[in-house]
Amino acid sequence: MAITLGDNRYGKAEVRLVRVVRDGPRHDLRDLTVSVALAGDLAPAHSGDNSGVLPTDTQKNTVYAFAKRYGVDEPEAFGLLLARHFVDTQPAIHWARVDLVEHPWSRLGPHSFSHDGGPTRHASVTVTADASHxxxxxxxxxxxxxxxxxxxxxxxxxxxxxxxxxxxxxxxxxxxxxxxxxxxxxxxxxxxxxxxxxxxxxxxxxxxxxxxxxxxxxxxxxxxxxxxxxxxxxxxxxxxxxxxxxxxxxxxxxxxxxxxxxxxxxxxxxxxxxxxxxxxxxxxx
Ligand SMILES: O=c1[nH]c(=O)c2[nH]c(=O)[nH]c2[nH]1
CATH class of the missing domain: 3.10.270.10 (Urate Oxidase;)
Structure with a gap:
């Protein structure tokens, strides 16, 4: 009886990200929970070879660095940017999924906000070498x-x-x-x-x-x-x-x-x- 590794993925779940845009006295706030999952040629990792493993800690850091570098506009756009980055830069990674939940804040003043009990906005982005969804x-x-x-x-x-x-x-x-x-x-x-x-x-x-x-x-x-x-x-x-x-x-x-x-x-x-x-x-x- 042969035993093989089946479907697998790994990533950093629920990265809490708050991005403030300080455009003069009127600020903007975006509050997201971002989860990254990656898959590809990861069989070696399941036998102890980490040479193709981008640490989940690095994935988390990438979320924060991209938030600074590119800003956080629509969740879908930010998710596409991140997912594309992981597939394009990691030879072992052929599939990236980024799930984003936006927690709503409503404006009270130029730099004041109230956490909104209303619905959360969600985006789920999937990127492979030849398709994005x-x-x-x-x-x-x-x-x-x-x-x-x-x-x-x-x-x-x-x-x-x-x-x-x-x-x-x-x-x-x-x-x-x-x-x-x-x-x-x-x-x-x-x-x-x-x-x-x-x-x-x-x-x-x-x-x-x-x-x-x-x-x-x-x-x-x-x-x-x-x-x-x-x-x-x-x-x-x-x-x-x-x-x-x-x-x-x-x-x-x-x-x-x-x-x-x-x-x-x-x-x-x-x-x-x-x-x-x-x-x-x-x-x-
Ligand atoms: O709108 C309903 N659909 C159902 O299938 C159902 N079943 C039930 O007990 N109440 C209701 N209400």
């Missing part, structure tokens, strides 16, 4: 509709207790990742991000929903209709359940006014919406 995304976008949501007509079996409803709260915490068809084509990274976020929110608000699955498809298709640069979008929607509290023991009715918000267990609705003419790129994810 960008997946952008967001997480932590918490939204709720207090009506225009029904759930009924579902399968009933001997274990079903859920009451059917024609009026419920629909709440979720959107995580979405979307793949760009081509790099450098179309709107800027930042305006595309805002366009996708706005499309997702608008579809959530506008959709009269019979299930979170229907809302997922409406959100994904709105994003693709509006943002032509996207090839596909993957959505993860936890159903943040709100159950009506039984107030009858207190002689009180409850006409959809008092709910208990539960955090677990939760329904988890996931799906991909894609253009049928977009060539698949599983290696981008």
């Amino acid at each position: 960008v997946v952008s995304g967001l997480a932590g976008l918490v939204v709720a509709n207090t009506t225009d949501s029904e759930f009924h007509g579902y399968v009933r079996d001997g274990y079903t207790t859920l009451p059917e409803t024609t009026d419920r709260i629909l709440a979720t915490e959107v995580a979405a990742r979307w793949r760009w068809s081509a790099i450098g084509d179309g709107p800027s990274w930042g305006s595309s991000f805002q366009g996708v976020r706005d499309a997702l929110v608008a579809a959530f608000v506008d959709t009269y929903s019979y299930s979170l699955q229907q809302t997922l498809y409406a959100m994904g298709s709105r994003a693709l209709e509006q943002q032509k640069e996207l090839a596909e979008i993957r959505l993860t929607l936890p159903n943040k359940h709100h159950f009506l509290v039984d107030l009858a023991p207190f002689g009180l009715g409850n006409d959809n006014e008092v709910y208990v918000a539960t955090d677990r267990p939760y329904g988890l609705i996931e799906g991909t919406v894609l253009r049928d003419d977009a060539p698949p790129a599983p290696e981008a994810w």
Whole structure:
């Protein structure tokens, strides 16, 4: 029986990077968590030969040095710069993945900021010798509709207790990742991000929903209709359940006014919406 090394990668995870631009009295702030993963001819490293190993410490240093040297503008652009650098300069490295999460700050004044509880912006960049892929995304976008949501007509079996409803709260915490068809084509990274976020929110608000699955498809298709640069979008929607509290023991009715918000267990609705003419790129994810 032969035993061989399978897929492997290595890198520095979650480098915390804050970049300030001091352009006169008005400063700008970007706050990112950057993770690097590299793969290639690394079998020797798994037998004790480090001659092809760029230390993860060096990878971390490169993130900081590039932040100084090139600045940190859009996460996608910074990720492409870093990933391309590792593939171009390291003979053993044929694949680089850089994942970036941007932590949002909103401006309070010329040099004052408030950490924003809103969604985080994400980018995941993959570079090989002959291809680059960008997946952008967001997480932590918490939204709720207090009506225009029904759930009924579902399968009933001997274990079903859920009451059917024609009026419920629909709440979720959107995580979405979307793949760009081509790099450098179309709107800027930042305006595309805002366009996708706005499309997702608008579809959530506008959709009269019979299930979170229907809302997922409406959100994904709105994003693709509006943002032509996207090839596909993957959505993860936890159903943040709100159950009506039984107030009858207190002689009180409850006409959809008092709910208990539960955090677990939760329904988890996931799906991909894609253009049928977009060539698949599983290696981008
Ligand atoms: O929108 C929903 N989809 C489901 O599949 C489901 N299942 C469930 O118990 N509640 C809900 N709500």
